[in-house]
Amino acid sequence: MAWYVCSVALHILAACVWIGGMVFLALAVLPVLRRPAYQAVAVPLIHALGLRFRWIGWAALATLVATGVVNLSYRGIGWAQVRTGAAWQGWFGHVLALKLVLVALILVAAGAHDLLLGPLATRLANEHPDPARVRRIRRGAAWAGRGLLLLSVAVLVLGVMLVRGVP
Ligand code: HEM
Numbered sequence: 001m002a003w004y005v006c007s008v009a010l011h012i013l014a015a016c017v018w019i020g021g022m023v024f025l026a027l028a029v030l031p032v033l034r035r036p037a038y039q040a041v042a043v044p045l046i047h048a049l050g051l052r053f054r055w056i057g058w059a060a061l062a063t064l065v066a067t068g069v070v071n072l073s074y075r076g077i078g079w080a081q082v083r084t085g086a087a088w089q090g091w092f093g094h095v096l097a098l099k100l101v102l103v104a105l106i107l108v109a110a111g112a113h114d115l116l117l118g119p120l121a122t123r124l125a126n127e128h129p130d131p132a133r134v135r136r137i138r139r140g141a142a143w144a145g146r147g148l149l150l151l152s153v154a155v156l157v158l159g160v161m162l163v164r165g166v167p
Helices: 002-033 036-074 079-084 090-127 131-164
Strands: none
Touching: 002 036, 002 131, 036 090, 090 131
């Protein structure tokens, strides 16, 4: 029982780190760095912050998946129930299935944002090849970031619904 409480607490802590980090970047750091006074340092700083948060974000996601699997096992759902399809039955199973589909989308969007769009935006901004293309890629990276935040909040709501249902 104590391990179950630890696992759920760690799950919620990792969700706080993952979503809180993105909210802080989107609502505090990026708007400040867009001010003209910080134009000269904005690109290297966004790059450095992106690299720093990348590992924190992936560690939080890995913790969410690992503790999520432990939480499921405490609720009697393991590989056997996944194989027979019993895991996806009823209210809990339907919400869980939707939650896991969105988590898979988050992993793909985070990979695309961190490994493709982010580094490409920084590289192009440093090389100054074509300002219109740089703007397009940076806008793409920004939208991937916003999509990631939206998906993550949806997964958080589904997590709460898993535990409490809808009155
Ligand atoms: C971005 C990823 C995720 C976020 C933000 C997230 C968030 C949450 C939140 C906020 C809760 C509610 C806790 C409560 O209300 O007490 C929860 C519960 C839960 N989550 Fe997740 N979760 C994520 C990924 C996962 C994954 C990948 C799994 C399964 C492999 C999972 C399985 C569960 C389970 C089983 C519970 C119920 C815990 C209990 O027994 O009380 N979650 N999640």
